[in-house]
Amino acid sequence: MSRSPNDLSVLSLFTGAGGLDLGLEAAGFEPVLCVEVDSESHETLKRNRPGWRLSDPGDIHQLEPTQLLRQAGLKRRPGRLGRSRGRKVLGPDP
Numbered sequence: 001m002s003r004s005p006n007d008l009s010v011l012s013l014f015t016g017a018g019g020l021d022l023g024l025e026a027a028g029f030e031p032v033l034c035v036e037v038d039s040e041s042h043e044t045l046k047r048n049r050p051g052w053r054l055s056d057p058g059d060i061h062q063l064e065p066t067q068l069l070r071q072a073g074l075k076r077r078p079g080r081l082g083r084s085r086g087r088k089v090l091g092p093d094p
Helices: 019-026 039-048 065-072
Strands: 008-013 029-035
Touching: 008 019, 008 065, 019 029, 029 065
Parallel strands: 008 029
Antiparallel strands: none
């Protein structure tokens, strides 16, 4: 699948069997990389969604941010990765 610069891309972490990603895909997003450590979920994704890229390795703890971007086919934007400028948490207050 070819992408234009305006496409909505998703880097899927903790993908599982891909249910959330299927919904995002139906809404117009494109999963560019799925990160999943569970071997059964990994096999399910390979079988059911052969066009989706799966990270190697599947363990998020073994991947550097630059590896994720490279495997996803995305480019690093200077000043956006590797530096902490504070965190924003979305959702209700605890």
